Amino acid sequence: MSNRVPSIAMSAILALVAATAAATDGPSGAMEAPVVPRNIILMIADGCGYPHLQAGALWRDGADRFPELAALPVQLAVATFAEGGSYDGDTYWAKGPAGQPTTDSAAAITALTTGQRTHNGRLAVTPDGAPLPTIVEAMERGGRSTGLVTSVPFAHATPAGCAVNNEDRDRYLEISRDLLTRSPLDVLMGAGHPDFDRQGFAVKMAEYRFVGGQDTWEGLRAGTTGGDADGDGWPDPWRLLEDPEAVRALAAGEAPPRVAVVARVRETLQQQRIGDRQAAPFAEPPLTGVPTLAEMTRGALNVLDDDPDGFFLMVEGGAIDWAGHNRQPGRLVEEVVGFVEAVGAVLAWVAAHGGWEHNLLLVTADHETGYLGGPAPATGPEPACLASLPLEPRGPGVPPGLRFNSGDHTNALVPLAAAGPGSTRLTAVAGDVDPVRGLWLPNVAIGVLLQDLADSPATR
Template sequence: MKKVIKRGFATLGIALMLGMQLSTAVFAEGLETNATLRGVPLVFEGNCSYQTQIENIGWQDWKSKMSISGTSEKGLRLEGIRIKISDIENLGVSYQTHVQNLGWQDWVDNGEMSGTEGDGLRLEGVRIKLDGSEAWKYDIYYQVHVENVGWMDWVKNGELAGTEGKSYRLEGIKIVVLPKGSVPPVNTGSVKNVILMISDGCGSNELLATNYYTTGEAEAQVYEQFPVELHMSTYSHNEIGMGDDLASVYDPKTIWNNFETLKNLPTDSAAAATAMSTGTKTYNAALGKDENGLDLVNICEDFEAQNKATGVITSVEFSHATPAGFVAHNASRQKYSEIANEMIRDSQTDVIMGAGNPMYDNNGEIRTEIEDKNYNYVGGKETWESLVAGQLGNDADNDGIIENWNLIQTKDAFESLTTGETPERVIGVPEVYETLQYNREGDVKADPYVVSPNENVPTLDVMTKGALNVLDNQENGFFLMVEGGAIDWAGHGNAGGRLVEEEVDFNNSVNAVCEWVEKNSSWSETMVIVTGDHETGYLTGTAGVYDEVINNGKGNMPTMAWNSGDHTNQLIPLFAKGPGSELLLYAANGSDPVKGSYIDNTEIVLAIRNLLK
């Protein structure tokens, strides 16, 4: 895959320098070369969709890609089902259902109803198979949720899912079509922990530049060897009220015709975090809300509903867009005090860590005068003083007892948290204002580490180790989001040296996570996803040309050109390892001539939710 990407960069660079459009042949070569990913066939490139009739509710919306149709744990029976295949000629789907008191129904196909509608008779079993001359190329997998049993194992190609003659009703179903030879889906409930690591603002060139500076090699990170390696689209629905959202949608057929296109109406971090945490696109600035301003359920709330622990940590303010997007619900990311109070006072989150300390400035020096605005990132003066006093919390685990936050601030306290016994809930606010390091004084354009770092704050990997030590007290498992937030700030500032500093800090935190998995958990129960939320700065090797940054050897800054001070809509890297990580492969039905296979940012949470009970 790496060779394909590099050839794509070179071809595209030549085309843009000559003012040419990419030819059809170049697109065809890229698509054909990317037919497999590390030996695993790509996802079925058609669309398999399905809908169910639920008792007393009626027909549900059409679902696809292993989304649940029906319900689970709600005691509502399925009464009918429709399934259809599109986008691939000579391929269809046939299915039959076992109906209460009636037995097996005749086979039907391509969108016809099987079962009943309005007769009050439950579905008890289902068989599904592909037909047509192209059926030999694919497997259709399906999994059902059975009354009092839960999710059963995945079956395929006409096998029975559910029961026959045992009077158990079906309550939900998931379906996916995969190319022959693909890894089968992992059973629901197979994941214990999920750790999502977001390098805010990091695209392919930001990662490459850091690797070149630190090692002189293109692939230097442990996560670059993860078994799943893809790219991800990040576009949003732009600012609320805009009439045409399509201007920002990533379209590989047109995106490479003009170097400027990737600058069109990019996402912001709030919309990107909301997409990743809820599975729903929204407008820029929205946190946990859809385009109509309605609250969305985020992945932390999904984990909390299953009595799992949750946490968010970042190298910037904890009420900033990315961590807030996994916890809070607010129409505007700018309402920091409101957001902080929801995170602290209302959420069930167990660990929150990030900057925003009102008592210190960006150099980690204590303030001589504190204004009301300095408390903004932590929810106001009253909230902060209550945290300091250890008198603020809520009933986070629904046991009828208030669980107060334990506030830590000093570097020593963060380091102490990495080992030994821990409090039940921890909020960590280091002794610095906006960022751990990026906003410190000195030449922001200097090479890495020329400007002495703040010495009184923890590194992101120390914060990560401490968060893991708290969260793993929950035997049911946990979800943790770790953000390298100031990589984005470096992109906005076109500050290559501080970009490298921030990306190194993030990479160290990934290493800490992988070490924790191998020492305290296992890759069979913990899934780790490493990605970004968007690219910032439009970093390339040559101004006005989409090519790679140029390696000048270890310890030397690579040759690099910033083409923007804002976000872009280019595809960004994604890496994954652990149980169910192949679900991201199944979702990767996008194919780009330069980047290869890609998913959309809304599909991360879809994969994770398919692994929960």
């Protein structure tokens, strides 16, 4: 069987995703009536491939896999290529990724949430420039509340592409203003504070590009910024939280109807903090003046779960990608572990709120960053594909042996772990087999599933 999905076959694949709507997602996997979950949670580890997860698991647990992810019943690989690209497993593992076009986060989130491919740099916009229905728009239209949580500024590509149409992902000021003043979002959380630097120190000159400009920010602090989120014709201002203790308190008890969190740090919660950025994981003390991704996730869930019609939540571990670009093994492990802690927070919430009967969880990545593999072999030549070199386990708490072979994205397959109603529909379209990763599907299949679920009322 070929490992390549030609573009002419893509429409057939997408049709098959929609056609499997009658598939069951119960424990047995038997065919039943269509089931639509009340709550849908998409978690994206930006820039995270299989070796990245393995590195984090080896450091934390001394194991090859995190149990939080291994326990999810649907385990597949995902191809990430953008418009005009393709993936061929035989070629990748025989020759490596050189010369293979790669996606960026903008094109990837567009595929993952709209079910359509586009060119790099575009957020929920077709290659011809036409706006696509964002997943937030679709979920809100179906009656669900919506939220976005990230460890980087929410104006960055992955969160922004869930709610904004824009031909240029780098228009941070415009994008953040749209998120804060025009979107129907109920939860919006991330970094990007105008008054603090990457270490969480106050700055003399504020930088407002990640919060919609000075006027938007001042309105946010005054409790006046916010458009009509519920469609009643009246503005719905955000409740702004900046203090980590306030974010932690948000996880329990009565929650405001609309919450924005802007952590007191410039661009990442932890990855860009000052110190030896090549140090072992957590050797440099983490910042204490910001919440963790897991804490923000718990707070977001407590806000959103008040909606009896359900919710959609996207959680991004955004700085995994940043650590990969900067070839930082210690910070990479930190960010991966922090992301998986957020997965654990979601799993705990699911267990307390209806289990897998009512909740769908999809955990994946938008692309791989760093061409990560193991150390060079002690003897003999290196393989053509350096990603095939195994990581070197060194025990819990000790950084595993690994090597960044690039500071950029690759065309490698990324992992998908999923559970809940709708998840087995993805297995039904994973028709190609990679020689190393096994069954895989194109990322647009996830977007088609999400858009289809958004248009269908919850049956559970």
